[in-house]
Amino acid sequence: MSLTELHLALLAGAPRHGYDIKQEHDAWFPDSRPLPFGQVYATLARLQRDGLAEVVETRVDGGPERTVYALTDAGDERLRAWLTEPAPPTGTGAEEIVRKTIAALHTGIDVQGHVARQRAVHLRRMRELGQVPPGASPAERLVREHLIAHLDADLRWLDLATDLLRSSPTPPERTHS
Amino acid sequence: MKTSTAWLIGRPRTSAGRTRTLLVAGGAAVGGGLLIAAAAVLRVPAEEVRYLDGGGTVSSSSGEYSSLVVQAGLRPGVLTGILLLVLPALALAWQAVTTGSARRAAVHEGLRLSGATPADLRRVAMLEPAVAGAFGGLLAGAVYLALWLLLHVAAPASARLLPGLSPLDAVAWLVVIALSTLVGGVAGALAATPRRRRPVRAWPRLLAVGVGVLALVAAVSAPRDIDRHARSTTLLCAALVVLALGLLSTGSIWVTARARRLARSGTAVDVLAAGGLRTLAGPAGRTAGTTCVAGLVIGVVGSLTGLLLEPQHSLSESLPGILFALLAGLLAMLAAVASLVLAATDDLVTTRRAVASTAALGADPTVLEQVQRRRLAVVTTGPLLAGVLLGGLYAPGAQSPIALGTVLLTVALALLLARALAVAVTRVLRPQLARAAAPSSLRVA
Amino acid sequence: MNPPTLTLSAVSHTYGRTQALRDATLSVAPGEVVAVTGPSGCGKSTLLLLAAGVLRAQSGRVTVAGTELSGVDDTARALVRRRSIGLVLQFGQLVPDLPVRDNVALPLLLEGHPAADARAAADGWLDRVGLAVGPDTLPSELSGGQAQLAAAARALVHGPALLLADEPTASLDTRSGRALLDLMLATTVAAGGAVLLVTHDNTVAARADREVRLRDGVIEHEVALS
Ligand SMILES: Nc1ncnc2c1ncn2[C@@H]1O[C@H](COP(=O)(O)OP(=O)(O)OP(=O)(O)O)[C@@H](O)[C@H]1O
Ligand SMILES: [Mg+2]
Numbered sequence: 001m002s003l004t005e006l007h008l009a010l011l012a013g014a015p016r017h018g019y020d021i022k023q024e025h026d027a028w029f030p031d032s033r034p035l036p037f038g039q040v041y042a043t044l045a046r047l048q049r050d051g052l053a054e055v056v057e058t059r060v061d062g063g064p065e066r067t068v069y070a071l072t073d074a075g076d077e078r079l080r081a082w083l084t085e086p087a088p089p090t091g092t093g094a095e096e097i098v099r100k101t102i103a104a105l106h107t108g109i110d111v112q113g114h115v116a117r118q119r120a121v122h123l124r125r126m127r128e129l130g131q132v133p134p135g136a137s138p139a140e141r142l143v144r145e146h147l148i149a150h151l152d153a154d155l156r157w158l159d160l161a162t163d164l165l166r167s168s169p170t171p172p173e174r175t176h177s
Numbered sequence: 178m179k180t181s182t183a184w185l186i187g188r189p190r191t192s193a194g195r196t197r198t199l200l201v202a203g204g205a206a207v208g209g210g211l212l213i214a215a216a217a218v219l220r221v222p223a224e225e226v227r228y229l230d231g232g233g234t235v236s237s238s239s240g241e242y243s244s245l246v247v248q249a250g251l252r253p254g255v256l257t258g259i260l261l262l263v264l265p266a267l268a269l270a271w272q273a274v275t276t277g278s279a280r281r282a283a284v285h286e287g288l289r290l291s292g293a294t295p296a297d298l299r300r301v302a303m304l305e306p307a308v309a310g311a312f313g314g315l316l317a318g319a320v321y322l323a324l325w326l327l328l329h330v331a332a333p334a335s336a337r338l339l340p341g342l343s344p345l346d347a348v349a350w351l352v353v354i355a356l357s358t359l360v361g362g363v364a365g366a367l368a369a370t371p372r373r374r375r376p377v378r379a380w381p382r383l384l385a386v387g388v389g390v391l392a393l394v395a396a397v398s399a400p401r402d403i404d405r406h407a408r409s410t411t412l413l414c415a416a417l418v419v420l421a422l423g424l425l426s427t428g429s430i431w432v433t434a435r436a437r438r439l440a441r442s443g444t445a446v447d448v449l450a451a452g453g454l455r456t457l458a459g460p461a462g463r464t465a466g467t468t469c470v471a472g473l474v475i476g477v478v479g480s481l482t483g484l485l486l487e488p489q490h491s492l493s494e495s496l497p498g499i500l501f502a503l504l505a506g507l508l509a510m511l512a513a514v515a516s517l518v519l520a521a522t523d524d525l526v527t528t529r530r531a532v533a534s535t536a537a538l539g540a541d542p543t544v545l546e547q548v549q550r551r552r553l554a555v556v557t558t559g560p561l562l563a564g565v566l567l568g569g570l571y572a573p574g575a576q577s578p579i580a581l582g583t584v585l586l587t588v589a590l591a592l593l594l595a596r597a598l599a600v601a602v603t604r605v606l607r608p609q610l611a612r613a614a615a616p617s618s619l620r621v622a
Numbered sequence: 623m624n625p626p627t628l629t630l631s632a633v634s635h636t637y638g639r640t641q642a643l644r645d646a647t648l649s650v651a652p653g654e655v656v657a658v659t660g661p662s663g664c665g666k667s668t669l670l671l672l673a674a675g676v677l678r679a680q681s682g683r684v685t686v687a688g689t690e691l692s693g694v695d696d697t698a699r700a701l702v703r704r705r706s707i708g709l710v711l712q713f714g715q716l717v718p719d720l721p722v723r724d725n726v727a728l729p730l731l732l733e734g735h736p737a738a739d740a741r742a743a744a745d746g747w748l749d750r751v752g753l754a755v756g757p758d759t760l761p762s763e764l765s766g767g768q769a770q771l772a773a774a775a776r777a778l779v780h781g782p783a784l785l786l787a788d789e790p791t792a793s794l795d796t797r798s799g800r801a802l803l804d805l806m807l808a809t810t811v812a813a814g815g816a817v818l819l820v821t822h823d824n825t826v827a828a829r830a831d832r833e834v835r836l837r838d839g840v841i842e843h844e845v846a847l848s
Contacts, residue, residue: 112842119833120845126828127847148825155824163661182731190719280718287717290676291728291776292704294697 002099005082007043008052008075009103015056015070018044028102032095044069052078083109086117089125089151097154101161115162122151178297180304186288187301193280193526197273198309200519201361204270205313207508208263209353210320215259216349217325220340221246242337243497255338255501257414258481261474262505264421265512268467270313272516274306274361275368275463276523285369302369303362310361314354321346336497382426389420390567397571417477424469424564428556429462435555446544449535450551453528460527461556464520469560471513472591476568478506479587483572483580510594513561517602521553525606525613532610533618545614546603553599558592565591624652625688627784627816628673633682635668642668644839645682650784650816655807657819657830665839666820667712670788673818674709675699687783704732708777708810710787712820715773716761722772723748723757729780747775751802766793774802778809785810788820803829 010021010028018040025035047053052075057068071079083104087097097118104114129144129151136144189195221242245255285298293301328338396413432454439451454461481502485495525532536545565588572580603610612618626649635643643665650656658666671677672684675691678699684691687706691699703709708729716725723744724731730740741757748755753771761769770793777785785806791799807829810817819830827833831848834841 116835116843116845119835120847123824123828123833123845123847126825127830130825130828148828152824159661178732179734182734182737185724185731185737186717186720186728194719284717284719287715287720287725288728288732289700290674290703290709290711290715291717291732292700292702292707293732294700294704296697297700297732 002082002096003039003043004047004052005079006099006103007040007047008071008079008082009107011053011069011071011075012079012107012109015068017059017066017068019066028106029098047075051075079107080109083107083114084117086114086121089122089154097158101158105161111162115158118158119155122155126151178293178300180300183297183300183304187304189305193277193522194305196519196522197276198305200273200515201270201306201309202313202316204266204273205310205357205361206316206320208266208270209314209317209357210324211259211263211266212353213317213321213346213349214324214328214339215256215263217321217339217346218246218252218255218259220343220345221252223247223252241334242340243332243335245498245501246338253411253414254481257417258501258505260414261417261421261477262508264418265467265471265474265509268425268463268470269512269516269519271364272460272463272467273519274364275460276519277526278368278460279527281369298369299366303365306365306368307358307362311354311358313361314350314357317353317357318350321350332497336500338497338501379427379430382423382430385419385423386427389416389423390570392416393420393567393570417473420567421470421473424473424560424567425463425466428464428466428469428560429458431465431559432461432555433458435559439551439555445540446547446551449540449544449548450555453524453531453548453552454555457524457527460520460523461552464516465556465560467516468513468557469564471509471516472561472564473568474509474564475506475561475587475591476565476584477571478502478509478568479565479584480569480571480580483583484577486579486583487577513557514598514602517553517557517598518605520556521549521602521606522609524552525549525609529613529618532613533616536614537616537619542611542614545610546607549606549610550599550603553602554595557599558595561591561595562588626651627687628818629683629685630669630673631683633669633672633679633684635665635672635677635680642839643672646836646841648834648841648844650818652783652814652816653811654832655811655817655819655830656832656834657821657827658834658836659822659824659827660836660842661822664836666822666836667788668839669836670786670818670820673784674707674786675703676709704729705780706783708780708782708785710770710773710777710785710790712788712792716769716776718761720761721757722753722755722759722761722764725761726772726775726779728776733780743779744775747779748772750805751775752798767795767798770794771798771802774806778806781813781815782810783815785815785817787817789822790819791821791823791826799826
């Protein structure tokens with residue numbers, strides 16, 4: 001799962017503590033299920049164990065004690081590597097392309113490159129799907145058309161996402177809630 | 178490109194296209210026939226006047242022809258009159274050549290995209306007006322023949338303006354055919370040449386009008402001197418031609434100015450009328466120019482009629498002149514009407530989609546008709562009146578009170594006429610307007 | 623390797639004060655299909671018109687089938703267009719008042735073929751694109767999609783070495799659009815022709831061998847799809 005990398009992206013802007021990360025995540029993906037605290041802390045612990053994040057500060061401002069995490073160089077590298085890899089052109093179950101794109105837009109890491117690579121893999125897949133082998137059954141054709149339509153929807157969403165980013169200098173605001 | 182291909186592509190197919198061809202041919206025929214007649218008038222033996230010692234004069238005139246063409250002082254006047262009639266005919270033909278320019282621009286763009294070279298495009302543009310011109314040149318012979326029958330065979334000696342037929346007429350005819358073919362082709366090519374959108378410079382055109390007016394006043398008010406009569410008439414001729422050309426070219430300035438006024442006034446009808454006028458300032462301006470020149474002819478005719486009614490001319494002597502002048506006025510009127518109908522039809526064909534979308538947006542037929550009438554009024558009332566007044570300058574210049582009276586009468590008539598015209602043309606074009614407003618026009622590219 | 627059929631090198635174009643295209647460099651090899659995509663107003667049509675020699679490059683060079691279009695006069699460019707280019711534009715751009723059949727025959731007629739032959743060829747192509755019209759049907763009697771079919775037939779009738787198509791399927795339904803695209807690509811590519819497709823439809827772009835993406839008049843990226 002890419003939740004690990006997503007946490008790296010959430011940490012990329014500035015060091016944050018667990019509560020911040022949850023808030024930020026829920027702002028990035030207003031429509032998806034809120035991130036449970038337990039999962040945030042578990043992931044952070046794992047990141048720290050793997051040397052991808054480190055504790056930079058323990059803050060106590062009035063309330064409970066808060067541990068602030070930051071990306072390590074290895075973590076940054078891992079994040080960039082993840083963003084360099086386009087999401088698989090599956091069409092259905094497209095959370096990955098959404099995660100990656102939102103992460104790229106928020107972190108500002110090589111957005112244009114991400115879009116280009118993502119378009120390329122999607123278009124390639126659409127092209128393959130369009131080359132129906134002779135003798136394919138109508139049912140198979142329809143399955144292919146379904147996939148093509150989904151990939152097309154992904155690409156249109158990608159266009160929209162990059163346009164929104166271009167037209168607003170600050171990262172996209174929370175749209176719901 | 179082969180000529181047959183050019184004809185296949187460029188030949189008139191729509192009724193608007195055929196009307197255009199007919200009008201070009203008609204204008205060329207009338208203009209050409211009159212030019213042959215003008216050349217024939219020159220063949221009438223001129224009267225030689227000898228001054229007797231006792232103070233009287235002896236004329237060599239045989240009395241076979243009207244004094245209008247025999248007397249050295251009057252003949253140039255007749256020639257001027259004929260030339261003045263040629264002008265509206267040619268203006269009408271030119272206007273016909275330039276109609277449907279928006280449509281033709283689309284045709285050219287389509288051809289260009291398919292790989293037509295500039296030479297191909299020119300050939301397509303030239304062919305149809307050249308054919309129409311040639312046809313008109315041929316018909317000019319018939320027009321001349323009709324004039325000859327009227328002014329030589331049928332007319333009594335006192336009204337006889339034209340001499341008998343001669344081989345020279347055939348020569349003149351051939352020249353007219355060649356010229357009208359050539360001019361038709363060149364006009365077609367000119368009308369099709371995409372013009373760079375330059376801001377229209379008003380002052381050279383207004384200057385031409387000013388010079389024409391000054392020359393006209395100078396020519397008319399110059400002291401009458403028998404010996405230099407020919408020269409002053411030539412000057413008059415030149416003045417009228419300069420004035421007419423100036424007026425033809427100022428049409429679009431007038432139209433643009435009026436459109437601006439209408440756009441500011443704010444009622445829906447005015448604003449809609451202004452929109453059409455502004456985008457079609459060129460064609461509408463040409464109509465205004467033609468109407469104005471027709472007005473000029475009518476004004477001059479009014480003055481001349483007054484002059485001929487002066488008591489020093491006997492009625493029998495001046496009657497043919499008066500009839501001739503009235504005929505000229507009638508022809509000018511016809512040119513103006515044809516020009517109006519042509520312009521209004523063209524306007525409807527060009528703006529079909531705009532008319533249809535206005536109708537689709539909820540404008541009812543009466544509003545559309547009012548818009549149409551307002552536009553027509555802009556190109557008739559003002560220009561016609563201006564032309565009549567300018568032509569009327571002839572009368573005070575000649576210091577004839579009777580002429581002044583006839584000019585005033587002509588002005589009043591012209592005003593009424595302009596009104597009636599705008600209404601009548603709108604009425605005549607009602608079916609076309611309905612067709613333009615039909616939903617099927619929405620999809621016409 | 624064959625020389626490219628179409629080459630644009632550092633081509634720019636400005637309308638008045640609008641810079642529609644800046645420093646575009648691109649080439650299409652024989653048998654290759656290239657899609658130009660990008661948002662509305664990004665300069666796609668401008669690029670296509672430059673490639674067709676309809677617009678003259680204000681800077682840079684455009685070469686089609688070995689002729690450098692910017693270096694020759696209007697007549698020579700028209701001849702290149704007539705002989706080597708098939709052009710389908712965004713709005714059909716048929717010649718009004720000329721019957722649809724003659725519109726399709728136009729490239730052959732201009733080239734001096736006898737009218738009967740040209741019309742027979744036109745009928746064949748009208749049939750292939752699936753447009754049934756009478757000999758006197760006028761462009762104004764066609765629907766938007768039918769006009770696009772006719773424009774495609776006109777672009778294919780002379781077997782061009784370079785097919786330039788601007789949103790050729792935009793006013794067609796999915797199935798007719800796909801059939802037309804199949805026909806255009808198959809016939810041109812089979813004859814070794816090159817295709818430049820302008821589109822903002824991803825499913826159309828996915829038919830190409832390469833995608834060139836434009837944004838604000840600049841080529842943003844170029845990726846191989848095959
Ligand atoms: N004739 C013209 N005069 C002035 N500006 C123009 C002209 N043609 C195009 N433009 C401008 O140039 C830019 C690029 O236009 P172009 O037609 O190439 O866009 P496009 O990518 O084809 O858009 P679409 O997808 O909407 O067809 C636009 O900003 C447009 O407004
Ligand atoms: Mg476009």
